[in-house]
Amino acid sequence: MALKGTIEVDPMHCKGCSLCVEACPQNVIALDMEQLTPKGYHPAHLIAEGCTGCVICAIVCPDAAITVYREAKKKKTR
Amino acid sequence: MVMEKVDLNLVYKRPESLATATTHYCPGCTHGTAHRLVAEVLDEMGVREKTIGVAPVGCSVFAYDYFNHDYVEAAHGRAPAMATGIKRVRPENTVYAYQGDGDLASIGMAEIVHAAIRGENITVIFVNNAIYGMTGGQMAPTTLPGMKTTSSPNGRDVEDAGYPIRMSEMLATIDGASYVVRRSLHNPANIRKAKKAIRKAFEVQERGLGFSIVELLSSCPTNWKLTPVQALNFIEEQMVPYFPLEDFKVMPEVKAIRV
Amino acid sequence: MAKELLKGNEAFAEAAVRAGLEGFFGYPITPSTEFLEYMAKRMPSVGRAFVQAESEVAAINMVYGAACAGKRTMTATSSPGLSLMGEALSYIAGTEVPAVVANVMRGGPGLGNIAPSQGDYNQMVKGGGHGDYFPIVLAPASVQEAIDYITLAFDLADKYRSLVFVAVDGNLGQMMEPAELPPMRELPEKPPEWAAYGAKDREPNRLSSIYIDAPEEEVANVRFVKQWIEIEKNEVIYKEYDLDDAEIAVISFGVAGRVCSSAVRVAREEGIKVGLFRPITLAPFPKKEIAELSKRVRRILVVEMNSGMMLEDVKQAVAGRAPIEFYGRMGGMTPFPDEILDEIRRVDQSDEEIADGMERIEWLERLEERIERGE
Numbered sequence A: 001m002a003l004k005g006t007i008e009v010d011p012m013h014c015k016g017c018s019l020c021v022e023a024c025p026q027n028v029i030a031l032d033m034e035q036l037t038p039k040g041y042h043p044a045h046l047i048a049e050g051c052t053g054c055v056i057c058a059i060v061c062p063d064a065a066i067t068v069y070r071e072a073k074k075k076k077t078r
Numbered sequence B: 001m002v003m004e005k006v007d008l009n010l011v012y013k014r015p016e017s018l019a020t021a022t023t024h025y026c027p028g029c030t031h032g033t034a035h036r037l038v039a040e041v042l043d044e045m046g047v048r049e050k051t052i053g054v055a056p057v058g059c060s061v062f063a064y065d066y067f068n069h070d071y072v073e074a075a076h077g078r079a080p081a082m083a084t085g086i087k088r089v090r091p092e093n094t095v096y097a098y099q100g101d102g103d104l105a106s107i108g109m110a111e112i113v114h115a116a117i118r119g120e121n122i123t124v125i126f127v128n129n130a131i132y133g134m135t136g137g138q139m140a141p142t143t144l145p146g147m148k149t150t151s152s153p154n155g156r157d158v159e160d161a162g163y164p165i166r167m168s169e170m171l172a173t174i175d176g177a178s179y180v181v182r183r184s185l186h187n188p189a190n191i192r193k194a195k196k197a198i199r200k201a202f203e204v205q206e207r208g209l210g211f212s213i214v215e216l217l218s219s220c221p222t223n224w225k226l227t228p229v230q231a232l233n234f235i236e237e238q239m240v241p242y243f244p245l246e247d248f249k250v251m252p253e254v255k256a257i258r259v
Numbered sequence C: 001m002a003k004e005l006l007k008g009n010e011a012f013a014e015a016a017v018r019a020g021l022e023g024f025f026g027y028p029i030t031p032s033t034e035f036l037e038y039m040a041k042r043m044p045s046v047g048r049a050f051v052q053a054e055s056e057v058a059a060i061n062m063v064y065g066a067a068c069a070g071k072r073t074m075t076a077t078s079s080p081g082l083s084l085m086g087e088a089l090s091y092i093a094g095t096e097v098p099a100v101v102a103n104v105m106r107g108g109p110g111l112g113n114i115a116p117s118q119g120d121y122n123q124m125v126k127g128g129g130h131g132d133y134f135p136i137v138l139a140p141a142s143v144q145e146a147i148d149y150i151t152l153a154f155d156l157a158d159k160y161r162s163l164v165f166v167a168v169d170g171n172l173g174q175m176m177e178p179a180e181l182p183p184m185r186e187l188p189e190k191p192p193e194w195a196a197y198g199a200k201d202r203e204p205n206r207l208s209s210i211y212i213d214a215p216e217e218e219v220a221n222v223r224f225v226k227q228w229i230e231i232e233k234n235e236v237i238y239k240e241y242d243l244d245d246a247e248i249a250v251i252s253f254g255v256a257g258r259v260c261s262s263a264v265r266v267a268r269e270e271g272i273k274v275g276l277f278r279p280i281t282l283a284p285f286p287k288k289e290i291a292e293l294s295k296r297v298r299r300i301l302v303v304e305m306n307s308g309m310m311l312e313d314v315k316q317a318v319a320g321r322a323p324i325e326f327y328g329r330m331g332g333m334t335p336f337p338d339e340i341l342d343e344i345r346r347v348d349q350s351d352e353e354i355a356d357g358m359e360r361i362e363w364l365e366r367l368e369e370r371i372e373r374g375e
Helices: A019-023 A056-060 B031-045 B059-066 B079-089 B101-107 B109-117 B167-171 B188-206 B228-242 C008-018 C033-045 C056-068 C079-084 C086-095 C121-125 C143-160 C170-174 C214-234 C254-269 C287-296 C310-318 C337-349 C358-372
Strands: A005-009 A029-031 A044-046 A066-071 A075-077 B003-005 B008-012 B051-055 B070-073 B094-100 B123-128 B177-184 B211-217 B247-250 C004-007 C023-026 C049-052 C073-078 C099-105 C136-138 C163-169 C176-179 C238-241 C248-252 C274-279 C281-283 C299-304 C324-328
Touching: A005 A044, A019 A029, A019 A056, A019 B228, A056 A066, A056 B188, B031 B059, B031 B094, B031 B123, B031 B188, B051 B059, B051 B079, B059 B070, B059 B094, B070 C086, B079 B094, B079 B109, B079 B123, B079 C023, B079 C049, B079 C056, B094 B101, B094 B188, B101 B109, B101 B123, B109 B167, B109 B211, B109 C056, B123 B167, B123 B188, B167 B177, B167 B211, B167 B247, B177 B188, B177 B228, B188 B211, B211 B228, C004 C008, C004 C143, C008 C033, C008 C073, C008 C099, C008 C143, C008 C163, C008 C170, C023 C033, C023 C056, C033 C049, C049 C056, C056 C073, C056 C079, C056 C086, C056 C099, C073 C079, C079 C086, C079 C099, C079 C121, C086 C163, C099 C143, C099 C170, C121 C163, C121 C281, C136 C143, C143 C163, C143 C176, C143 C214, C163 C170, C163 C254, C170 C254, C248 C254, C248 C287, C248 C337, C254 C274, C254 C299, C254 C337, C274 C287, C287 C310, C299 C310, C299 C337, C310 C324, C324 C337, C324 C358
Parallel strands: B051 B070, B051 B094, B094 B123, B123 B211, B177 B211, C023 C049, C023 C073, C073 C099, C099 C163, C136 C163, C248 C274, C248 C299, C299 C324
Antiparallel strands: A005 A066, A029 A044, A066 B008, A075 B003, B177 B247, C004 C176, C136 C281, C238 C274
């Protein structure tokens, strides 16, 4: 099963350009039409489960607005 | 009872060599991508603290605000000359010129050619989006035949304005050039390749192997009158056929570098 | 150090090296080329940077780069080359980095010729490039002065983070005279803190002449003007000869000033009470001193190798207190001492008022007669 990932989009830098929306292989990113960044853009955000932390969104992001995380392998603790 | 704990690993964050300032570039403009790749490379090589960048005149005129290292502002087209002056008196610093197509291929044509002739040990990042962005969308030396711009309103007429110049091909004929390649920023695979090339170019400088330049096919959504996504398609469909993505000059010592 | 016979351009170049020059970037142009050729040998021999650039445009931009990197740097050129440098001169001033430019003036305008002139006075004194800025301009008149003032040029450039011109003319560049070179200076250990040398343990330095918001640009412009006022107060240099009891003051700079000093000496022997005022800083111009002088003398004669450029600055300083006559040679012609002597004798006999502009008209009549006589 693919590792789960997640992203954080910095609202100060995101310009709602949609390149990440287009590039995401899992199609789990969209622009949030309900929100506006302080600069007046609709920021990108995750809209569904399925992010694998593949980093492709961050690779295409012209504003380095995306931070990407990936789950480590699950640990069992008692 | 077994409990499952989930740790998140940081996989990618904004490079340190980028300043925290928000750029003024249009949404989707690949200047930002190019900046990010340069910053990532500087981080990975650990050279941020000794890097001096030379900013052009063009959309990236404020590049000095967007990077977290020393930067100077050149007169239009003269960045390679300014970089020469800096590198000659501070050879231990990492010096790069960042230029657009007007800056490098029009007004700065003599300076880039002669920096390559002299084999200056600098790195040049050449952002080619086939148009003059900052001044509102005029024809560039790399504007495609038939492409409409504000100074070629009926499309570039090659009878009158000539054909677009292929800078990498031309610079590759110069003996003093050590590494001359063209890459593109239009999709993740090509962006990855572009980063590798940028890394190699800076390694050429780091190892004292001479003049390196990476031409990056880039988009200008605003002046091409396309959405950011459409603009990337334009690069792939229209620009790449005219400006092939190849290694035009790779000196043997440079070939040996593994990045 | 003992005096030796030193040749113009080479001596000036060596003086620059001894003053701690670390980057020379130039392009061949007569009559400044010896600078470049000397530097081509000398700079590498002391492990410093030398580049023959592809043009004067490139050369001055290399200077701009090295200046931003916090190293002493210069170029040497001649009039048409200086014109090419205009934009970068303005950038150097706007970015507030130190740089020295030696301009060996030649006949013009246009391509002109390679003979000596002083035709770039306005160009240098007014900046050479666009916008509101104020370079310092030094005008030596002997090989020793050129050595001394090139050294001073670097110190002033650093002190004020300013552009400094050294105005030489073709005569001086080719002259061989006894002179003394200063000892070799040690290079500074640390760069200036404002320079671009690598942002280690500090915030990045961003050197630019851009102030995109007009109000911010104006703040910078105010700073430039205030600094110029300081420079005017502190850095004026000139030399006086025989002015204590003079009735006539000859005002002249550079080699023309030197020719005048010969004429003044002979005129004194003839009993004419004449002296010479020789500005060495063309900018800042010795306005106050000339204003004072104009209160004491009966008549003034300005001599230049141009159509009357310093003449206008003299007129402004004199403010009508004494009549001003003019004598100029142009196009690469250097006046001889006997021409100036003729002028001094004529001026000594004259006591008419001169309406503004008539000084040139009358001079042209006399000049055309000379030209007719083949002088």
